[in-house]
Amino acid sequence: MPTIRLTKEFAFEAAHFLQGYDGLCANIHGHSYRLFVTVIGQPSTDVASPKCGMLIDFGLLKQIVAERILSVLDHALMVRVGAVDGGVLAPYTRRLVELPFQPTCENLLPWIAARLAQSLPVGVSLFSLRLHETASSYAEWYAEEN
Template structure:
């Protein structure tokens, strides 16, 4: 059995060295679809559930939404992106350093790993950058 919960958050990023418009600093309202799978809980207050949607929300909020929302997300291995982040940090603005380029594909995989490490039985993460463009990571 699978359940899915959808979230949104806003972030900015850039893809330094990209050959298109995304090389510029820009933002997205991301849509995030988290799907978890498991057997149904037998007995108790959560009988018949894969998990309580409220519990899923709590984990995703802590692991993904809180760190990513309204942050400048940047690749810590990129000098120019790191310089921009240092400037923003100096102004007490929110940044989030990632160990990879901030493509939707890389971020979906990273989010999957964060949720797995938090003990969630996640089976897929789908991250939408725009209403028509997304990346999906399945473990």
């Protein structure tokens, strides 16, 4: 039985700032994020199933990522808990996402991994994540290293 890795790419828009940072990222700014989700496992061998040969239906993976990640982060302002007064921003944002960490690519990846791993079907595991903050800057997360 072959082990297969399957990857799907997702995109979302979000803003953030890095509280106390000594550079430009201390200012509120936005990114066009690209998230690559790679899962691993063995494809179905049930010849009676129309999903025979699939590790996971791309549609199901899309649904999981949409519900667990995109519905939270897309068009959101991501901030560290306590970095802003949510009441002051309430008229300007309906999606203020307060996180228990600086909202960097590096910190977002383990958070994303935890949210996805608990929603994957039996026999499908998260292998890796790659999050592009810009066209030329990204961070990666691998399950085997965490």
